[in-house]
Amino acid sequence: MYKFRDATKRVIYVGKAKSLRSRLNSYFADITGLHPRTRQMVTTAASVEWTVVSTEVEALQLEYNWIKEFDPRFNVRYRDDKSYPVLAVTMNEEFPRLHVYRGARKKGVRYFGPYAHAWAIRETLDLLLRVFPARTCSAGVFKRHGQIGRPCLLGYIGKCSAPCVGKVSADEHREIVSDFCDFLAGRTDAMIRRLEQEMAAASEELEFERAARLRDDLGALRRAMEKQAVVLGDGTDADVVAFAHDELEAAVQVFHVRGGRVRGQRGWVIDKAEEMDVKDLVDHFLTQFYGEQAERADDPDGGPPVPREVLVPELPADAEALGEWLSGLRGSRVSLRVPQRGDKRALAETVTRNAGEAFTQHKLRRAGDLTARSAALAELQDYLALETAPLRIECVDISHIQGSDVVASLVVFEDGIPRKSEYRRFALREAAEEGDVASIAEVVRRRFYRYLKENAEGAVDPDRPGIDPETGKPRKFAYAPNLLVVDGAGPQATAAADVLSELGVTDIAVIGLAKRLEEVWLPGDPDPVILPRTSDALYLLQRLRDEAHRFAIRYHREKRSKRMQVSALDGVPGLGQARRTALIKHFGSVKKLREARIEEIEAVPGFGRRTAEAVVAALAGEPVTTGESGTT
Known part of the structure; x- marks a missing residue:
């Protein structure tokens, strides 16, 4: 097992090999002949570390654990597509x-x-x-x-x-x-037979209305069964996997067959970190996908994480070890094989056609996307005179309405792609009344103060620089960006740069992006940098700024709605913060509270008839009476 680390000691790639010497020789060959992402990985890496294990099964387990722990950006990532319902x-x-x-x-x-x-x-x-x-x-x-x-x-x-x-x-x-x-x-068979028997019994007892209802129920069940095509007649429990790929990307499709029927389908398109054939893709996919499945299999009713059979287009080199590892996850024997004939072979061909179709659609939809991202980062390096391409970019945006509920967002892009797990949001207090420039300064100060604190000498494990030694979880602010973007013009960019200078952070570039003319402002410069309107660099900065704006707006609306939820009840005498919160918690929202009757409000613990009447009157906009005399 080996790990590549960059200059900041962050793990950027994890792999396994029987011969480390042979594998490293393949990486450090003529750089012009390397796969594009392999070339980028090798030029980014500053050191390599290795660990010797006893068996291939141990290597599989350790590789999966390291990928989960370090989240290396050059490893192939099969992430669940949340669009699949x-x-x-x-x-x-x-x-x-x-x-x-x-x-x-x-x-x-x-x-x-x-x-x-x-x-x-x-x-x-x-x-x-x-x-x-x-x-x-x-x-x-x-x-x-x-x-x-x-x-x-x-x-x-x-x-x-x-x-x-x-x-x-x-x-x-x-x-x-x-x-x-x-x-x-x-x-399904037992359910169908039971309903047929009940329908026949109802008919014999002259309960024709009940028999007709059972007949319609049977029809509904059969129509539902028709929607799941029967592909295998032997009650097969299997996952069928297929790939389509080129030198840069690969598409994978999985059909889940349970009880002889296709119960579901998933698909991914991933960037290849190095030169990989189908056997390598199978190896990486099975390790990551079923490792994730096993981690989520904490419900005894949810079924085993691995089916009895996994059908793949080609067996990887360590197929025997993979089969043993999958059997351990399932708790019983798992067959890993290539279907040769019959219905399973036909189904595998169908899955392969689906993978090819998905890959073609991806290419048509995102033609040149990887090239465009690389071009955008290279253009930013050129236009901003940076020493290296900004592989990690952070953007700060402020959101408020006339100075109230001031919040900020910080979003992260790595390799031109959003990294949503590292987004952060800030509720601003100190600089909220002083304007956007002061707010930007507060956010930058808080973010990089945490960065310096988490990377202070003695607080970092040199082997795991981004991991909290006490909790074992990734630190929230452990990594610094190559480029910091603030939403605004020269004053905002200068304020951010001044804060970094005060904190002693000198290796981070800062720019401001003004919305009106999409101008890029450098700290202290009297004139902006104008990027071509059609450039990939400007498009990337716009996406980054818009994502930060969206994230800030959502947080601002959440804060404002929470504040406004209880404001309608401010005028009710004797109704303090605790009782207002209890009302909202009981009914769920002010809207539902408005629809409630006096008796329903009175049923909330701590509320009497008079208070309930006052609440209803306040929400209806009527004068609220107080005291025994009934004066308002």
């Missing part, structure tokens, strides 16, 4: 809910999918809710209808069993949800 079932709630979900997996929630489109989930749900009338509403809607004692429209038309108003108990509702999960998990 799944059907989530919240088994951790008293009344489980079915809903469309995107994002990180949570404990106690079962997931089905991913699906290609959210409408596919909603269409499937609409078919199945007549058979499995489970709750689909949010917590707020569920609580609201429980308070008013009336179900929603779905409860009236039979597509919800209305647990909110007690039409079914918690156990009865959970049984409905369990049947729903069993159906989606592939146990």
Whole structure:
């Protein structure tokens, strides 16, 4: 195992090799013949470290752990595409809910999918809710209808069993949800037979209306089953993986087959860090993808993280070790193989066609994107007379309305791509009343004071410079940018540069980007630098500034909405901050509080009839009476 580090000791690449001498010789050959990203990695690296392990399985595990720990920017990254929706079932709630979900997996929630489109989930749900009338509403809607004692429209038309108003108990509702999960998990035959038997029994007992309803339920189940094509008849539990690639990028497609049916599909397009063939891509993908799956498999109801079979286009060199590692993740034997004939071979060809189609679409959609990013960084280096290309750029923006709720955002781009995990936001207090220039100075001072503190002598582990030794997590402000961009003109850029100078930070370039004419201002210069309107450098700076503006606006709106939530209740006598907060917490928002009746407000702990009447009057804009005399 080996690690490349840059001049700041940050890990930029992690790899494994049986012969370190042979692998390093391949890196440090004639630089003109290297893969473009390999060339960039080698020229960025300042040192190499290595660790010897006993087995290939240990090497696989250590490689995965290092990639998770250091997040090296030159390693291939298979990140979950949050645009892929799944059907989530919240088994951790008293009344489980079915809903469309995107994002990180949570404990106690079962997931089905991913699906290609959210409408596919909603269409499937609409078919199945007549058979499995489970709750689909949010917590707020569920609580609201429980308070008013009336179900929603779905409860009236039979597509919800209305647990909110007690039409079914918690156990009865959970049984409905369990049947729903069993159906989606592939146990459909028993469900179909049971409904057919119930329909026949109802017909024999002359309960024709019930028999007709069961007939319609059967039709809905069969239509839902038709949407998931049966591809294999032996109940296969497998993932089918395929790739399409060129020298710079690769597309991967995965079809998830459960119970002989395609249950979901995922796809990624990634930058290749070095020259890689299909065997190398398979090796990297299986390690990262199933390692991530295993980390999220903390719910015993969620199923094993690895299927019984993984079908790939080519076996990697360490296929035996990979199979052993995957078997360890699953807890039972996993077959890693290349399908040779029959239905599995046909399905693998279908997945390969999908990978090729996805790669073609990506190329058409983002033609020259990697080249454009490289050109943008090179142009910035040239226009701003920087010693090196600014691989890490940070941008600061201020947001407020006439000086109130002043906040700031700090966004990070690495290699011309947003790095959202390192975005930061600031609530400004000291300089809020002094204008944007003072606010910019405060943000820069706070950000780089933390940077200096976290990199102070004795506070950093030389082997893990970006990792907090106490928590083991990445430090928030451990890395400095090559270029700092502030939203504004000369005064803002000068203020930021002055703060850096005061703190003794002298190796960071600072510019200001003015919105009106898109001028680039250098600290202390009387005239701006004008970038060509069609340049990739200006386009990158605009994207950076717009992203910072978006992030700042969102934080400002969050702060303002929290402040305004309770302001409508300021005029109610005897209603302090704690009781106002209790009201908002109980009803969820001022809007819902406005809709509440006096009796509902009176039911909140600590509220009497008179206070409840005063709250209703205040929200309705009526004069609030105080005291026994009724004077206003």
